[in-house]
Amino acid sequence: MVVGELAESADLLVLGGGPGGYVAAIRAAQLGRRVTLVDEAGPEGLGGVCLQVGCIPSKALIELAATAERVRGMGDMGLEVEGVRVSLERFQAWRERLCLGLAGSVGRLLSAGNVTVVHGRARFNRPDRVAVRTAEGQARFFEFEQAIVATGSRPVELPQLPFDGERVLDSTGALALAEVPSSMAVVGAGYIGLELGTAFAKLGTRVTVVEALERVLPSVDASLTAPVVRRLRARGVDLRLASTAERLEGGQLVVRDGDGEHSVAAERVVVAVGRVPNTDDLGLDAAGVPVGPDGLVPVGDDLRATGRVAAIGDVVAGPALAHKASAEGVVAAEALSGRPAAFDPAAIPAVIFTDPEIGTAGLSEAEARADGIDARSATFPLAASGRAATLGATAGFTRLVVDAAVDRVVGLHVVGPHASELVAGATLAIELMASPEDLAATIHPHPTMSESVHEAAELLLGHPIHAAGAAAPR
Amino acid sequence: MAVGDRVREHQELVEVQTDKAVVVIPCPAAGVIAELCAPTGHRLAVGEVLVVIEPDGDGAGAPAPATATEPLQSAPVPAAPVTAPRAAGRPLAAPATRRRARELGVDLAIVAASGPQGRILREDVERAAAASAPAGAAPPADPAAPGAAVAPPSAPSVPARPTAAPSRPGDVVRLRGVRRAIAQTLTRAWHEIPHIIDYREVDAGRLIEARDALRRRATERGQEELARALTPTPLIAAAAVRALADHPYVNASIDMEREEIALHRQVHLGVATATPDGLMVPVVADADRRSVGELALEIAALARAARERRLEPGQLRGATFTVNNFGGLGVWLGTPIIQPPQVANLGIGAIRDRVVPVGGEPRVRPVCALSVSGDHRVLDGDTLGAFVSRVVTLLEEPLQIFKDLS
Numbered sequence: 001m002v003v004g005e006l007a008e009s010a011d012l013l014v015l016g017g018g019p020g021g022y023v024a025a026i027r028a029a030q031l032g033r034r035v036t037l038v039d040e041a042g043p044e045g046l047g048g049v050c051l052q053v054g055c056i057p058s059k060a061l062i063e064l065a066a067t068a069e070r071v072r073g074m075g076d077m078g079l080e081v082e083g084v085r086v087s088l089e090r091f092q093a094w095r096e097r098l099c100l101g102l103a104g105s106v107g108r109l110l111s112a113g114n115v116t117v118v119h120g121r122a123r124f125n126r127p128d129r130v131a132v133r134t135a136e137g138q139a140r141f142f143e144f145e146q147a148i149v150a151t152g153s154r155p156v157e158l159p160q161l162p163f164d165g166e167r168v169l170d171s172t173g174a175l176a177l178a179e180v181p182s183s184m185a186v187v188g189a190g191y192i193g194l195e196l197g198t199a200f201a202k203l204g205t206r207v208t209v210v211e212a213l214e215r216v217l218p219s220v221d222a223s224l225t226a227p228v229v230r231r232l233r234a235r236g237v238d239l240r241l242a243s244t245a246e247r248l249e250g251g252q253l254v255v256r257d258g259d260g261e262h263s264v265a266a267e268r269v270v271v272a273v274g275r276v277p278n279t280d281d282l283g284l285d286a287a288g289v290p291v292g293p294d295g296l297v298p299v300g301d302d303l304r305a306t307g308r309v310a311a312i313g314d315v316v317a318g319p320a321l322a323h324k325a326s327a328e329g330v331v332a333a334e335a336l337s338g339r340p341a342a343f344d345p346a347a348i349p350a351v352i353f354t355d356p357e358i359g360t361a362g363l364s365e366a367e368a369r370a371d372g373i374d375a376r377s378a379t380f381p382l383a384a385s386g387r388a389a390t391l392g393a394t395a396g397f398t399r400l401v402v403d404a405a406v407d408r409v410v411g412l413h414v415v416g417p418h419a420s421e422l423v424a425g426a427t428l429a430i431e432l433m434a435s436p437e438d439l440a441a442t443i444h445p446h447p448t449m450s451e452s453v454h455e456a457a458e459l460l461l462g463h464p465i466h467a468a469g470a471a472a473p474r
Numbered sequence: 475m476a477v478g479d480r481v482r483e484h485q486e487l488v489e490v491q492t493d494k495a496v497v498v499i500p501c502p503a504a505g506v507i508a509e510l511c512a513p514t515g516h517r518l519a520v521g522e523v524l525v526v527i528e529p530d531g532d533g534a535g536a537p538a539p540a541t542a543t544e545p546l547q548s549a550p551v552p553a554a555p556v557t558a559p560r561a562a563g564r565p566l567a568a569p570a571t572r573r574r575a576r577e578l579g580v581d582l583a584i585v586a587a588s589g590p591q592g593r594i595l596r597e598d599v600e601r602a603a604a605a606s607a608p609a610g611a612a613p614p615a616d617p618a619a620p621g622a623a624v625a626p627p628s629a630p631s632v633p634a635r636p637t638a639a640p641s642r643p644g645d646v647v648r649l650r651g652v653r654r655a656i657a658q659t660l661t662r663a664w665h666e667i668p669h670i671i672d673y674r675e676v677d678a679g680r681l682i683e684a685r686d687a688l689r690r691r692a693t694e695r696g697q698e699e700l701a702r703a704l705t706p707t708p709l710i711a712a713a714a715v716r717a718l719a720d721h722p723y724v725n726a727s728i729d730m731e732r733e734e735i736a737l738h739r740q741v742h743l744g745v746a747t748a749t750p751d752g753l754m755v756p757v758v759a760d761a762d763r764r765s766v767g768e769l770a771l772e773i774a775a776l777a778r779a780a781r782e783r784r785l786e787p788g789q790l791r792g793a794t795f796t797v798n799n800f801g802g803l804g805v806w807l808g809t810p811i812i813q814p815p816q817v818a819n820l821g822i823g824a825i826r827d828r829v830v831p832v833g834g835e836p837r838v839r840p841v842c843a844l845s846v847s848g849d850h851r852v853l854d855g856d857t858l859g860a861f862v863s864r865v866v867t868l869l870e871e872p873l874q875i876f877k878d879l880s
Contacts, residue, residue, distance in 0.1 A: 340576035340577050340579070344572060346564070405591075406592055407591055408566070431568055432568050433566050433589075433593050435590075
């Protein structure tokens with residue numbers, strides 16, 4: 001350490017301005033804390049991966065691709081269009097404005113809370129101090145009372161396919177493409193890979209998805225993925241399961257499976273095989289914060305790793321999801337401010353913007369049984385949904401899982417259009433321990449997809465209105 | 475409560491002490507107690523039967539004797555709050571209820587649920603908070619539980635569980651659990667007991683040598699746990715226990731209502747222990763019959779159990795004398811507060827190198843400051859002083875401790 005370096009004092013220091021960090025900063029400011037937030041990307045990059053290169057831009061691209069495809073496909077319904085063209089160049093300009101605008105909004109929220117935003121890269125060099133290498137290359141030091149580590153995660157690189165920003169891209173690179181590639185190999189059939197692959201397939205790219213496991217979307221119940229796989233195949237996506245990406249050879253990606261090596265067209269290769277926590281270059285050692293072999297920081301219910309340092313979001317265990325990080329941000333800010341706070345959700349919902357969408361809240365039937373719950377489920381097919389019919393998208397179902405012993409909803413799993421919008425209500429039902437009868441007796445508006453939740457509850461109780469002969473509750 | 479007693483529904487039936495709180499369980503049905511399945515002080519697992527109540531058969535009033543003829547009509551009461559039918563995993567409570575429980579320091583696992591099928595309502599949590607006596611506190615009949623405390627001049631406060639996070643100016647923290655027990659007990663102790671305090675400096679050189687020798691021996695014998703447990707505390711405690719044998723008025727209790735001083739035959743030694751919940755004083759029973767090694771292991775085990783919230787109520791009761799090592803906190807001289815009905819509390823300060831005259835020459839010696847509080851109603855300066863002198867002699871000639879104790 002340089003002798004004589006002058007440290008600025010920070011009451012609560014937040015490392016990272018993503019959906020975990022900025023929410024924590026605002027909540028802490030509401031509790032009267034003096035908050036300093038350090039982010040590598042600075043004021044224009046606030047919002048983190050989610051806002052800049054994740055949830056927001058990917059949903060924008062997915063919306064564009066889906067709309068283009070739907071418009072072309074509504075001839076039967078009477079929509080006559082000619083010459084629908086997609087300009088990814090214009091999309092990128094629009095996306096830039098979108099992200100800048102949203103980052104500006106986050107910045108205004110932070111300044112309304114008198115949060116000081118420092119543009120730079122922070123590293124702990126003492127239990128109570130960080131050094132920040134600023135964007136201008138200077139070093140600033142902050143001595144903090146307490147700190148929240150919210151530095152997020154980054155894509156994993158494959159040694160045989162290092163990211164080059166040109167041929168081999170991570171999800172960020174894929175979302176920044178200004179031209180629709182003729183072909184694309186997506187390595188990894190997790191939700192990021194499938195969302196991107198689906199979007200580009202809709203834009204006209206020949207997509208191959210390469211997955212080492214035997215199935216897609218390993219994080220969700222296998223039954224939910226069948227409609228997604230059917231649609232991918234119907235759309236011409238080449239789904240190569242139990243296959244590994246070996247190397248690039250000319251314009252091709254060489255893929256190995258049980259039969260040997262095959263070449264697939266790959267003007268671009270998108271590697272989406274997972275994410276690693278950004279905890280390796282933070283000097284967490286110096287702060288006395290332990291880091292596990294997986295790069296995650298072990299924390300208690302109150303998200304503290306040590307007496308004065310909390311960690312939230314992708315750097316701690318649990319799904320790497322923005323809403324989980326935000327919820328943890330609130331808890332960490334409260335706990336560090338002396339409030340009795342704990343992160344103890346009954347369910348963390350998850351949404352996947354494939355086609356059809358997947359939305360889950362709580363436990364699947366198998367998970368519930370594994371937890372020792374006397375689980376029952378009922379599955380309402382969307383073929384019986386009026387709203388799904390008007391959308392021309394009747395593939396999929398809504399499945400309700402209940403704990404029969406105490407008569408409460410423990411899970412909702414939807415695959416179908418707008419599934420992502422249905423799970424918030426289900427999460428509320430789980431948190432409030434609603435019984436299937438509560439759901440059945442609650443009026444759901446017609447004509448909406450939400451009726452499927454109501455119908456699944458009726459089905460479970462044995463008196464469905466719109467599913468005569470449907471599978472009786474198990 | 476006894477077999478044959480008539481009980482009303484909702485009547486307070488039993489106090490159940492959990493790891494963290496004492497909870498009053500209301501009676502779930504009217505009737506007559508047919509069977510008490512566990513004696514007072516017994517430990518039951520969640521779901522075990524605590525009591526069998528025969529429902530009132532006729533209105534005749536006379537309690538039907540508990541017979542085996544009508545077992546099917548009996549209403550067994552689960553030992554801990556009714557989470558039955560149990561949902562797998564976690565207590566059934568909505569997010570706002572969970573938050574309320576955290577605010578009130580209530581453990582949802584022991585809240586009696588009044589909602590359908592074991593759902594815990596916000597009111598249940600508030601009821602549990604109101605009914606909960608402090609964790610670690612003994613029932614009112616036996617005030618000897620949370621134990622003697624010390625108020626050293628600069629000791630850092632040990633926050634109670636609800637305030638485990640650092641509180642900030644402007645926060646209001648509710649007095650709950652162990653913190654409340656400490657507050658109540660010490661208010662009584664401070665108001666009631668006229669404290670006199672004997673401060674002494676002890677040359678701890680030989681004590682440390684003796685400790686080192688014992689440690690070496692333990693290590694050589696592969697008794698790692700014992701080696702770790704051999705801190706100055708058990709040695710000083712052993713010296714105090716030895717000295718008590720000759721000074722019965724220090725190992726005593728006073729009852730002002732009956733105007734009696736009870737001189738105890740055994741030494742049950744309270745050991746003040748900082749825990750995440752606050753100060754607790756687990757008790758080494760029959761300390762006068764234990765070797766230094768046994769004392770060391772027992773003190774270490776109790777301290778660990780206290781920190782891990784595994785103490786049973788019985789382990790917090792019945793101390794006749796207390797030691798309190800606040801030296802670990804960096805305190806030189808403290809002010810030990812006596813836990814009624816005990817009459818003394820021995821405080822141990824930090825052992826530090828000091829320049830002291832030895833044979834007319836300045837020498838650097840490890841010095842330990844003792845502060846021993848006595849209840850002036852029982853002890854005078856000379857009786858307390860005689861006890862402390864004996865402790866000092868034993869510490870400066872520690873071989874005598876082992877002679878008598880091991």
